[in-house]
Amino acid sequence: MLLGRWGPSHLPLRKERAVIKRKYKGYLLLTPTLVLLVCLSIIPFAYALILSLRHLNLKIPRLAGQFAGLDNYRSLMRADAEFWHSMGITLLFLIVVVGIEFLLGFALALLLNRDFRGKRVLVSLAVVPMMIAPVAVGLMWRVALNYELGIVTYLIRSVGIPLKEALLGTSATALPTLMVIDIWQWTPFIFLIMLAGLHGLPKEPYEAAQVDGASKWQIFRMLTLPLLKPLIVIALLLRVIDAFKTFDQVYILTGGGPGNVTDLVCMFAYRINFKVYNLGYGASVVLVIFLMILIVTALFYTVTQKKEEIV
Amino acid sequence: MGKRKEIFLALVLVAIALAFTFSAAQAWTPEEKALLDKVKEIAAGNAGKWSLQEAGKPYKGVTLKILADSSTEADVPQKIDPEFTSATGIQVTWEQHSWDEIRSKLFMDFEAGTGIYDLVWVPFDDMASVTGKGYVQSVDKFMLNPKLLDPNINLEDYVEPLWKYTSWYGKPAKPYGFPCENPTMILWYRKDLLENPAEKENFKKIYRYDLQVPKNFEQFQNIAEFFTRKKGMQLAGKVLDHDFYGVGIEGKRHWGAVCEYMNFASTWGGPTWGGTLDENDNIVINRPENVEALEYWISLFRFAPPGVVDWYWDQKTTAFQKDIVAIALAWNDQSYELEDREKSEVAGKMGYDLIPKQKYPVSHFGSWSWTMSTKTKKPEAAWLYLQWVNSRDVALRCAKGGAMPSRKYVFDSPEMSKVPFMAATKRALEFAFPRPVHRPEWGQMGETFALYLTKAHRMEMTAQEALDKVAVEWQKLIGTKIVYPPKTQ
Numbered sequence: 001m002l003l004g005r006w007g008p009s010h011l012p013l014r015k016e017r018a019v020i021k022r023k024y025k026g027y028l029l030l031t032p033t034l035v036l037l038v039c040l041s042i043i044p045f046a047y048a049l050i051l052s053l054r055h056l057n058l059k060i061p062r063l064a065g066q067f068a069g070l071d072n073y074r075s076l077m078r079a080d081a082e083f084w085h086s087m088g089i090t091l092l093f094l095i096v097v098v099g100i101e102f103l104l105g106f107a108l109a110l111l112l113n114r115d116f117r118g119k120r121v122l123v124s125l126a127v128v129p130m131m132i133a134p135v136a137v138g139l140m141w142r143v144a145l146n147y148e149l150g151i152v153t154y155l156i157r158s159v160g161i162p163l164k165e166a167l168l169g170t171s172a173t174a175l176p177t178l179m180v181i182d183i184w185q186w187t188p189f190i191f192l193i194m195l196a197g198l199h200g201l202p203k204e205p206y207e208a209a210q211v212d213g214a215s216k217w218q219i220f221r222m223l224t225l226p227l228l229k230p231l232i233v234i235a236l237l238l239r240v241i242d243a244f245k246t247f248d249q250v251y252i253l254t255g256g257g258p259g260n261v262t263d264l265v266c267m268f269a270y271r272i273n274f275k276v277y278n279l280g281y282g283a284s285v286v287l288v289i290f291l292m293i294l295i296v297t298a299l300f301y302t303v304t305q306k307k308e309e310i311v
Numbered sequence: 312m313g314k315r316k317e318i319f320l321a322l323v324l325v326a327i328a329l330a331f332t333f334s335a336a337q338a339w340t341p342e343e344k345a346l347l348d349k350v351k352e353i354a355a356g357n358a359g360k361w362s363l364q365e366a367g368k369p370y371k372g373v374t375l376k377i378l379a380d381s382s383t384e385a386d387v388p389q390k391i392d393p394e395f396t397s398a399t400g401i402q403v404t405w406e407q408h409s410w411d412e413i414r415s416k417l418f419m420d421f422e423a424g425t426g427i428y429d430l431v432w433v434p435f436d437d438m439a440s441v442t443g444k445g446y447v448q449s450v451d452k453f454m455l456n457p458k459l460l461d462p463n464i465n466l467e468d469y470v471e472p473l474w475k476y477t478s479w480y481g482k483p484a485k486p487y488g489f490p491c492e493n494p495t496m497i498l499w500y501r502k503d504l505l506e507n508p509a510e511k512e513n514f515k516k517i518y519r520y521d522l523q524v525p526k527n528f529e530q531f532q533n534i535a536e537f538f539t540r541k542k543g544m545q546l547a548g549k550v551l552d553h554d555f556y557g558v559g560i561e562g563k564r565h566w567g568a569v570c571e572y573m574n575f576a577s578t579w580g581g582p583t584w585g586g587t588l589d590e591n592d593n594i595v596i597n598r599p600e601n602v603e604a605l606e607y608w609i610s611l612f613r614f615a616p617p618g619v620v621d622w623y624w625d626q627k628t629t630a631f632q633k634d635i636v637a638i639a640l641a642w643n644d645q646s647y648e649l650e651d652r653e654k655s656e657v658a659g660k661m662g663y664d665l666i667p668k669q670k671y672p673v674s675h676f677g678s679w680s681w682t683m684s685t686k687t688k689k690p691e692a693a694w695l696y697l698q699w700v701n702s703r704d705v706a707l708r709c710a711k712g713g714a715m716p717s718r719k720y721v722f723d724s725p726e727m728s729k730v731p732f733m734a735a736t737k738r739a740l741e742f743a744f745p746r747p748v749h750r751p752e753w754g755q756m757g758e759t760f761a762l763y764l765t766k767a768h769r770m771e772m773t774a775q776e777a778l779d780k781v782a783v784e785w786q787k788l789i790g791t792k793i794v795y796p797p798k799t800q
Contacts, residue, residue, distance in 0.1 A: 058418045060751045061443035147618030148635070169562075169620035171769055257564035258620050259766045274415045276755040277440075 051283035058277035065280075072284035083285065085260060086268040087292070089175065093264060094243045097182045102236060104183065105190025112191075113198040123195070130188040138252030141181050145253075168254050171261045178262055181249055186242070190235050197231040198224070233304045237297060244293050265289055338471070342483040347466055350454045357462040363699060366459055367399025370692035374402040378417060378428040380679060381407045383647075384492040385432070387712035388700050395699050401692050410434070421446035426686030429693040432491055435477045435678045440751040442480040442487055447682035449485035453694035461698050468703065468718045476745040477678040477717075488681035489701040490717040494644040495676035495743050496574055497735045499559075500524060501637045502662030504538060507547040513537075525667045528578070528607060531558075531638065535614035538637035557614035559627040559639035564765040567623030569757050570675050572608055572764055573746060574640055574666055577673040579604035582744035585675060587760075592750065593792040594785050596760075597778035604669075605767055605774035612768065620768060631657055640666055642677070643739070644715050646732040663732035665739055674739035675746070752788045759784045775799050 052072055057063035076083055108126065112119060129137070144152045147166035156163055167177045201224070209219050225232075247266040250256060256263035256271070269289060273282035339347060379385040385407055392403045406428075408416055417431050421441065433441050441447050453459050454466075469489070477490040504510055505522055514522035518533050525531040535557030540546055542554050561567035576586030580600025583589060587596050595601070612619065616630060628645045630636045632655040643663075652658040666674055681701065683693050699705060703720045710716045711726055715736070721727055722737050747753050760781055767777035779797035786793055 058422055058444070059437065059440035059754050061440070147616065147621070148630075148633070163617075165617040166621050169618060171771065254621075255564060257765055259564065259769050259771055260762055271758060275411075276758060277418055278755065 048283045048287060051280055052287050054280045056278075056280040058279060063278075063280070068280060072281045073288070076281070076284050076288060082260065082263070083265075083268060083288075086263050086265040089261070089263065090244060090246075090265040093175065093179060093182075093246065094240060097179050097186070097243050098236060098239045100179075100183050101187045101190050101239060102232075104187045105192075105235075106194050106232075108187070108191045109194035109198055112195060123192075127188040127192055129185045130192070132185070134185070134248035135252060137181065137185055138249040141249070142253055145177065169258055171258055174254055174258060174262050178249060178253065181253070182243065182246065186239060190239065193231055193235040194228065197228045201227050229304070233301070237300060240296060240300060241293055244289070244296065265292075339475075340483065343479065346451055346454075346485075350460065350464065350466060353455065353457050353460050354462045354464055357457055357460055359462075361457075361460070361462050363395075363398045363461070363695065366461075367401055367692070367695055370689065370695065371400030372402075373400075373689045373692045374404060375429045375689060375693055375696055376427060377403065377405045377430045377432075378413065378420075379405055379407050379432040380413055380492060381409050382492055383644075383713035384679075384709065384715070387709040387714055388705065390712075391705065391708060395696060399692075399695060401696065403696060417441075421684070424686055426684060426688060428684055429687040429689055430697060431682050431684055432679045433682045435680060435745065435748045436753055436757070438477070438480055438487065438680055438682075439749050439753070441682065443751055445685055447487055448685045448690070449481070449487050450683060450694060450697065451485050453691070453698075454486070459691060459694055459698075461702065463702060464698060465703060465718075465720070468720050470717055470719060470722075470740050472743055472745075473676065473678060473717050473740065476748065478680040478682075480749075488683065488697065490678050491681045491701075492644075492679040493676060493715050493717050494642040494678075495674050495715075495736060495739050496570065496640050496666060497643045497646075497674065497732060497739050498525070498664045498666050499631060499639050499641045499646070499649070500534075500662045500664065501538075501657065501660060503657075503660040504547055504637055505534075505662065510537075510547055524662065524664050525638070527667050528575075528669050531667045532607075532611065532614075534638055535611055539614045553635060554616070555634075556616045556630075556636050557638065558611050559622070559630050559636040559641070560608075560611060560615045560619045561623045561627060562612070562615075562620040562765065562768050563623045563626075564761045565623040566757060566761065567627075568764050568768075569760050570677065570746070571640055572605065573675045573744075574673055575604035575608050575669075576601045577675070577744055578666065578669040578671050579607075581671055582673045582742070584747040584749075585744060587756075588747050588750075588791070589794060591791070592747075592789065593794050594782045594789075595794045596785065597775070597782040597793070597797060598795050600670075601778055602774045605764070605778060609768060609770075609774065620765070631655070631661070643732055643736045647713050650731060661731065663735040665735060665742075672742040674743050676740070676743040678745070750789060755788055756785050759788075773799070 053068055053070070054065045055063045055068045055071070056065040112123060112126075132140070141152075144150050145167050147153055147163070147169070153163060153167070156167075165173075167173045205223055205227075206219065209223060214222070245266055246264055247270065250262055250264050250267045251270065254262040256267045265285075266289070269282060269285045272278050272285055276282075338344075385405065389403075389405050396402055407413075413432070414434065414437060417428075417433065417437075420427055421444070431447070433447070442449075454464070473490055473493055474486075475484075477493065478486050478488045480487055505524065511522045514533075514537055517537065520530075522534070522537075523530070525534055537557065538546070538555065539557040540551055540555045542551050544551050544555075546555055561571045573585035573587070576596075580586050580595075580598055586598070586601055586604075587594070589595050616635060618626070622630075624642050624645055627636075627639055627641060628648050631639070631641075631649055634656040646661070646663060649655050649661050650658050665672065681697055683690060683697065687693050703718060706714075706716065706718050707721050707724055707726070710721045710724075716722050716727060722733065727733050747756070750756065763772065763777040763781045763784075766772045767774050772780070776799040779799045782793045782795075782797055783800050
């Protein structure tokens with residue numbers, strides 16, 4: 001009676017509330033992130049999916065959003081030679097730039113993974129290209145590669161190499177030039193991750209290996225590489241996804257030309273969506289690109305995981 | 312009257328009849344004419360009774376938002392807008408973007424139906440789309456409202472094909488606005504070089520005729536070849552400290568290439584829709600004349616700077632400013648840049664004329680139209696501004712500030728007659744032809760066209776293959792007949 005009518009029944013209620021609170025606290029804390037995710041990713045994704053099933057072109061009145069079923073996907077996969085051309089050069093671009101960036105970045109990290117005077121300055125300078133916005137990089141290189149006035153063109157000529165046409169203006173040199181620019185900008189990214197990884201490696205296994213008389217190559221192959229593997233996978237994965245999405249430099253430097261030799265797949269998607277305004281077809285292009293990235297990522301992950309299991 | 316006189320008179324009458332037939336082909340339809348006559352009648356009735364101040368009173372305090380191109384044509388009116396605001400109490404704000412950006416912005420805004428913008432500049436390439444989709448409204452209802460019609464509207468003053476192709480759409484066609492940015496293509500040539508006695512003498516020795524402003528494309532090519540010189544050679548009595556080239560070309564995969572080539576296709580084979588479609592919208596882009604014209608155009612690349620494959624109009628202008636090119640087909644609105652002594656090494660040395668004629672006299676024109684959004688909440692205020700900013704006097708002031716005129720009154724003004732390239736522009740407009748902007752698919756058609764033109768430049772395809780490919784791709788888009796069966800597909 002001391003507690004009155006609230007006494008005996010109140011205690012279990014409190015407990016229940018505490019349990020409920022504990023049970024749902026996690027969900028409550030997750031809610032803002034989930035709302036953001038739903039608003040910024042899930043809904044646009046679902047909208048793109050719906051759009052891809054429609055004939056919608058903002059410029060052509062007769063294509064006003066009629067249901068198309070899988071027509072857009074069918075035309076894209078079966079009949080759009082330009083899309084497949086874009087996909088082909090994107091894969092080539094991706095393999096070359098990520099491969100070279102990885103080799104150069106890793107080599108640079110190994111080279112600088114020791115203490116010497118001016119190391120900090122050197123590392124800071126090395127990552128500058130990565131810190132510049134891709135649009136600014138595009139504009140900078142556009143000036144530097146100008147046929148009449150560009151510094152790069154001048155330097156190439158001054159070492160005795162005759163340039164008959166602008167580097168970005170010929171089929172033979174436009175794509176390699178874009179690759180060089182991408183390598184220049186993103187090698188520091190790999191370098192930075194690898195350098196951080198090398199710094200964080202434990203010293204004990206190395207000392208043990210040295211005591212056992214292992215050669216430098218053996219130490220690199222049997223110790224450094226396996227220990228850095230998780231970082232290598234992440235760095236390569238990020239670069240693969242990023243290289244697949246390359247757009248800014250292409251837009252600024254070549255617009256996909258000359259002809260369509262630098263028409264990477266994101267440039268193609270941009271043209272369909274924002275120049276031709278074929279939004280239905282454009283949505284199917286974007287979703288196929290998304291699917292491709294997903295497949296590449298999954299393949300990459302599976303291959304590296306399998307190797308890890310074997311190791 | 313003698314028999315000879317009779318024959319002469321008959322010939323004159325036939326000529327007049329033919330001329331009338333030609334102009335009638337471009338003239339207003341009876342419905343369009345009736346609308347214009349009605350507007351004229353209302354305007355006459357308003358004379359002496361109407362004022363902008365009175366008409367604007369109900370809309371005092373309203374703010375209009377305009378979406379426009381980043382260009383001189385948009386810069387000038389903004390400076391004189393305060394006069395409109397002080398007369399009506401209507402505020403005007405502008406938002407300007409580059410060509411690509413504005414198109415993306417306007418389509419997104421129109422589709423979303425936000426109604427943020429009251430007045431929008433629309434490239435005529437997109438007019439069929441925005442009118443067909445109902446994004447913008449026709450302005451005939453405002454023209455026919457005596458309360459809103461300025462008696463000095465002078466619609467008959469517009470250069471007819473320019474206004475018609477730019478702003479009249481639908482069936483029957485209705486006016487959706489007025490031209491606001493309307494460049495046309497003319498010939499640029501280095502007058503100082505073409506008139507240099509030593510150059511004239513050398514030219515005659517080689518080509519066996521006098522060096523002159525090219526009247527046909529054989530002469531054009533000869534001049535391009537003649538003036539292509541290496542560093543260290545002589546040009547007009549001076550030793551060149553850089554390579555000099557005969558011709559400037561827009562070779563980038565860009566609208567610039569499409570527009571430039573259409574002049575060649577049109578002068579070779581006829582200017583209907585720039586030599587792309589016939590009167591029934593059947594595809595003629597791969598007609599033999601166009602193939603020949605493309606082969607000719609590609610042949611000019613040997614006399615052009617190596618970087619032209621990356622050029623559109625801006626780079627061409629810069630090349631002239633830097634004194635490295637002798638002749639080109641170019642947009643007249645860029646000519647001011649050549650005459651600006653602070654920016655250009657060739658100011659005062661340039662000549663402007665009509666594009667040489669192979670078979671037909673031609674000049675390709677581009678244009679933008681003022682339009683009024685369907686979603687605007689202040690249509691009457693927007694109309695009053697539209698009418699004011701396009702009035703004769705404001706148009707003249709804009710032209711003095713660097714805008715290209717679309718009114719005959721402005722062309723004929725003493726101030727404009729002094730502008731070096733205005734005479735050529737006025738004459739070029741007599742032969743001006745548009746691209747097939749009446750087709751809403753034109754945006755996509757143009758993209759395909761640009762791609763295969765550059766493939767032909769790069770010798771990845773022959774001219775025939777490239778144009779056949781364009782024809783096939785266009786047929787997929789618009790579904791009309793290909794008049795000349797592709798030879799290479």
